[in-house]
Amino acid sequence: MMTRDPAGFAPDIKELLDAGGADEIRRFLGDFQPHDIARHIEFLDPEDIARVIVILGDPLGPDAFQKLDTETQIEVLRVMPRKDCVHIIEEMDPDERTDLIKAMPGEEADRVLPLIAQAQRNEIARLIKYEEGTAGSIMTTEYAAVGAEMTVREALDELRRIAPDRETIYNVFVLDSDRRLVGAISLKDLFVAPLHAKVRDVMKADIEGLHVGADVEEVAHYMRDYDLVSSAVVDDDNRLVGIVTIDDVVDILEQETTEDIYHYGAAGEYLRYLPTNPFRLAGQRMIWLVVLVAVGFLSGMVLHRYEALITSMFALAIFIPVINASGGNAGTQASTVVIRGLATGEITVSDWLKVFGKELLVGLTVGVVVAVVAGLRGYFVENSLGIALTVGCAMVGVVTIATMLGALLPLVFKKINLDPAVVSGPLIASVLDVVALLIYLEIARFILKV
Amino acid sequence: MMTRDPAGFAPDIKELLDAGGADEIRRFLGDFQPHDIARHIEFLDPEDIARVIVILGDPLGPDAFQKLDTETQIEVLRVMPRKDCVHIIEEMDPDERTDLIKAMPGEEADRVLPLIAQAQRNEIARLIKYEEGTAGSIMTTEYAAVGAEMTVREALDELRRIAPDRETIYNVFVLDSDRRLVGAISLKDLFVAPLHAKVRDVMKADIEGLHVGADVEEVAHYMRDYDLVSSAVVDDDNRLVGIVTIDDVVDILEQETTEDIYHYGAAGEYLRYLPTNPFRLAGQRMIWLVVLVAVGFLSGMVLHRYEALITSMFALAIFIPVINASGGNAGTQASTVVIRGLATGEITVSDWLKVFGKELLVGLTVGVVVAVVAGLRGYFVENSLGIALTVGCAMVGVVTIATMLGALLPLVFKKINLDPAVVSGPLIASVLDVVALLIYLEIARFILKV
Numbered sequence: 001m002m003t004r005d006p007a008g009f010a011p012d013i014k015e016l017l018d019a020g021g022a023d024e025i026r027r028f029l030g031d032f033q034p035h036d037i038a039r040h041i042e043f044l045d046p047e048d049i050a051r052v053i054v055i056l057g058d059p060l061g062p063d064a065f066q067k068l069d070t071e072t073q074i075e076v077l078r079v080m081p082r083k084d085c086v087h088i089i090e091e092m093d094p095d096e097r098t099d100l101i102k103a104m105p106g107e108e109a110d111r112v113l114p115l116i117a118q119a120q121r122n123e124i125a126r127l128i129k130y131e132e133g134t135a136g137s138i139m140t141t142e143y144a145a146v147g148a149e150m151t152v153r154e155a156l157d158e159l160r161r162i163a164p165d166r167e168t169i170y171n172v173f174v175l176d177s178d179r180r181l182v183g184a185i186s187l188k189d190l191f192v193a194p195l196h197a198k199v200r201d202v203m204k205a206d207i208e209g210l211h212v213g214a215d216v217e218e219v220a221h222y223m224r225d226y227d228l229v230s231s232a233v234v235d236d237d238n239r240l241v242g243i244v245t246i247d248d249v250v251d252i253l254e255q256e257t258t259e260d261i262y263h264y265g266a267a268g269e270y271l272r273y274l275p276t277n278p279f280r281l282a283g284q285r286m287i288w289l290v291v292l293v294a295v296g297f298l299s300g301m302v303l304h305r306y307e308a309l310i311t312s313m314f315a316l317a318i319f320i321p322v323i324n325a326s327g328g329n330a331g332t333q334a335s336t337v338v339i340r341g342l343a344t345g346e347i348t349v350s351d352w353l354k355v356f357g358k359e360l361l362v363g364l365t366v367g368v369v370v371a372v373v374a375g376l377r378g379y380f381v382e383n384s385l386g387i388a389l390t391v392g393c394a395m396v397g398v399v400t401i402a403t404m405l406g407a408l409l410p411l412v413f414k415k416i417n418l419d420p421a422v423v424s425g426p427l428i429a430s431v432l433d434v435v436a437l438l439i440y441l442e443i444a445r446f447i448l449k450v
Numbered sequence: 451m452m453t454r455d456p457a458g459f460a461p462d463i464k465e466l467l468d469a470g471g472a473d474e475i476r477r478f479l480g481d482f483q484p485h486d487i488a489r490h491i492e493f494l495d496p497e498d499i500a501r502v503i504v505i506l507g508d509p510l511g512p513d514a515f516q517k518l519d520t521e522t523q524i525e526v527l528r529v530m531p532r533k534d535c536v537h538i539i540e541e542m543d544p545d546e547r548t549d550l551i552k553a554m555p556g557e558e559a560d561r562v563l564p565l566i567a568q569a570q571r572n573e574i575a576r577l578i579k580y581e582e583g584t585a586g587s588i589m590t591t592e593y594a595a596v597g598a599e600m601t602v603r604e605a606l607d608e609l610r611r612i613a614p615d616r617e618t619i620y621n622v623f624v625l626d627s628d629r630r631l632v633g634a635i636s637l638k639d640l641f642v643a644p645l646h647a648k649v650r651d652v653m654k655a656d657i658e659g660l661h662v663g664a665d666v667e668e669v670a671h672y673m674r675d676y677d678l679v680s681s682a683v684v685d686d687d688n689r690l691v692g693i694v695t696i697d698d699v700v701d702i703l704e705q706e707t708t709e710d711i712y713h714y715g716a717a718g719e720y721l722r723y724l725p726t727n728p729f730r731l732a733g734q735r736m737i738w739l740v741v742l743v744a745v746g747f748l749s750g751m752v753l754h755r756y757e758a759l760i761t762s763m764f765a766l767a768i769f770i771p772v773i774n775a776s777g778g779n780a781g782t783q784a785s786t787v788v789i790r791g792l793a794t795g796e797i798t799v800s801d802w803l804k805v806f807g808k809e810l811l812v813g814l815t816v817g818v819v820v821a822v823v824a825g826l827r828g829y830f831v832e833n834s835l836g837i838a839l840t841v842g843c844a845m846v847g848v849v850t851i852a853t854m855l856g857a858l859l860p861l862v863f864k865k866i867n868l869d870p871a872v873v874s875g876p877l878i879a880s881v882l883d884v885v886a887l888l889i890y891l892e893i894a895r896f897i898l899k900v
Contacts, residue, residue, distance in 0.1 A: 035675040163642050170620045187637060192613050225485040227697040229679060246696050247677040253700070257707050258790055265786025265875065266779060273791050274804060278811035285783045286816050292779050293823055296772030303768050311761050318753050321883050322746030324771065329716060329742050329876040333735045336715025340708055341723050354724060361728035366736050373743055425715065425875045426779040433771050
């Protein structure tokens with residue numbers, strides 16, 4: 001069940017399509033889950049994907065369509081008969097549908113939107129106004145809600161009636177007559193409650209909803225910390241406007257983590273790897289490499305300035321790579337820990353003083369140990385106490401400063417509302433190269449009196 | 451609701467405890483969720499944590515205890531009266547309980563185990579044998595199952611009866627008379643099914659369970675891809691032995707990602723940041739830094755070998771930092787993308803040929819662009835066509851090789867069943883320093899004929 005080789009299937013599907021075997025395609029793909037079908041067909045031309053979706057029919061065709069990535073969805077809709085387009089868009093979950101419409105070029109959205117049912121169009125208009133990255137942008141409006149004054153039996157009957165149209169009915173939200181959120185009850189608890197009790201008396205009161213403008217990462221941490229399967233989203237007046245479900249949160253956590261990791265590795269914005277043209281991938285990475293080359297030129301300029309010192313005592317040059325690398329590595333270690341801590345919520349900006357104190361101690365400890373290792377090599381291999389002292393002192397200074405910078409820069413970035421992961425390992429390493437050279441060569445000049 | 455300052459509360463709780471204010475503590479903490487209580491009290495001494503847990507009583511005390519990290523749990527149990535220990539352990543979820551017992555020192559486990567109810571002891575014995583990192587190690591045995599031959603009404607009655615003891619009843623598993631998994635039905639579908647229908651006729655048949663030995667990362671991807679809230683876990687005979695729930699999966703995905711990021715940043719094994727002693731953090735990072743210093747010495751040896759060349763033409767030295775850094779950075783970019791792709795399942799080892807082709811093109815493209823930038827500087831600033839050519843050629847070679855190594859090494863590691871994230875950015879950068887120096891200086895010798 002775990003072994004799936006999506007690309008390997010594409011040629012077979014292509015053959016079946018060319019032979020006109022609609023029944024065979026239904027037989028071949030009908031037993032798969034929507035996600036797997038999407039992975040099987042995404043390598044085909046948009047025309048062929050459109051044909052497979054139409055052949056699969058309801059509900060599998062639209063479900064599989066929903067699991068394609070947005071770019072592919074748009075390409076497929078572009079070549080699909082208009083009535084099929086409209087049907088598929090209508091069948092989508094409201095949050096996914098809104099994402100798709102948002103990503104469509106204006107004229108294409110204008111082509112399909114007027115044909116979509118009025119109720120769904122209103123819903124799109126309502127959902128589309130929430131900013132990317134807020135609870136509103138990922139919530140669905142297919143939630144289950146009951147009135148506080150209903151009996152448990154009435155509530156269960158209501159749920160039975162609305163269940164087929166709802167994404168989940170396992171967290172049931174309880175509203176007063178103004179649609180204000182007054183409580184919640186899990187289907188499980190409703191299920192074991194006495195049938196004649198009032199919902200108000202068996203529900204969990206003082207439930208807090210997430211604000212519609214809350215940041216998705218906060219939403220994700222909130223649901224993770226409280227083990228929630230779904231959470232209510234409310235407006236400024238505490239009126240229920242939607243719910244966020246755990247499957248969206250899993251996707252968001254993973255997507256945000258991937259973006260963080262890409263930034264941190266200086267690999268640019270995330271693009272799906274296998275389907276993306278290598279030159280586009282190269283473009284993403286090139287920008288950063290050129291920036292880092294420019295920073296690297298600064299190191300060259302430092303070396304230039306100390307040319308006389310280095311050529312007169314070449315043993316100094318021998319230690320440049322190891323001092324540079326240690327600075328870069330110590331900085332990367334510290335920033336890795338802090339950036340990840342910020343992402344999981346384990347560290348917040350208000351912890352900066354604790355981070356400062358901790359990293360100062362870590363930097364000094366690690367710096368001294370590495371300095372001793374490098375200094376010993378300076379003493380025994382280069383036979384020079386002066387070199388040994390220079391290398392040792394420089395190492396302590398460079399590693400400590402690198403550790404502090406690596407730990408504190410992400411906090412500064414977070415504080416001024418920038419993505420802390422933009423303080424990438426390569427950027428820290430390149431900047432530290434310059435700093436490390438300056439420290440090392442100045443110490444050399446001081447100790448060796450050259 | 452989002453603003454939580456756990457440590458800030460600890461002194462207040464401490465004061466209340468010292469004043470003997472059990473009622474105040476109950477009033478103060480009683481409205482919080484278990485997760486928040488754990489975050490509020492984890493900074494206290496184990497003795498005080500134990501007192502708060504006992505004061506809170508059922509169900510909040512044991513629930514909050516379960517949200518402490520395992521190390522703290524063990525410390526708290528060590529200072530708690532034995533009967534409270536036993537009660538709290540009995541109240542835990544089976545999977546969390548098994549994790550705790552596994553982590554306890556042998557003599558302490560022996561002290562409490564005999565006092566725990568027989569049924570729970572048997573369960574621990576059953577769960578404890580599953581290896582860390584398998585579906586068996588994270589599953590719970592509190593699942594909801596019904597017989598295939600029951601009517602929908604009988605099934606609903608059965609669920610109503612068992613619901614209070616079950617972690618989730620929203621995915622109901624259907625078993626034949628040998629307890630073999632024959633299907634599943636969501637509570638939602640069961641709920642809208644005709645009451646007199648047989649479960650067998652309304653369930654989703656040919657459900658596949660996860661094997662009890664499946665890797666947790668595979669489990670997480672499987673549930674993510676199929677939007678599952680819980681999934682069945684079966685033994686070799688397809689007998690249902692437990693279920694895995696989405697909240698565990700969210701935790702695992704995050705934990706595995708954190709471990710990957712730590713390895714990748716050469717920051718050692720993950721330790722909770724704020725509560726961990728800085729010298730322990732330093733110890734984790736030191737090991738890698740010393741290894742990387744040793745690799746750095748190789749770069750020093752290379753420089754030694756080419757001393758005559760460099761001192762006779764110092765302009766060459768000016769470009770060493772930028773060439774080294776570009777190699778390290780290009781390698782980091784490629785390995786970032788591939789390691790993350792392997793973690794999310796977007797790239798598999800069988801894609802190696804595609805990765806090879808793509809990264810060869812990416813490496814060459816990026817290499818040529820960076821080479822032109824560096825070469826132009828060589829030509830105009832150093833006024834030497836020879837230097838410009840040397841730097842340009844070396845840059846293309848180094849960036850291409852770095853990109854290929856960065857992309858393929860993680861695949862090789864994965865292939866031989868090692869953690870691909872151990873190919874850390876710093877390690878790749880340090881190894882590439884040596885390779886880059888050799889390439890650069892050999893090309894210089896060839897082109898400049900010195």
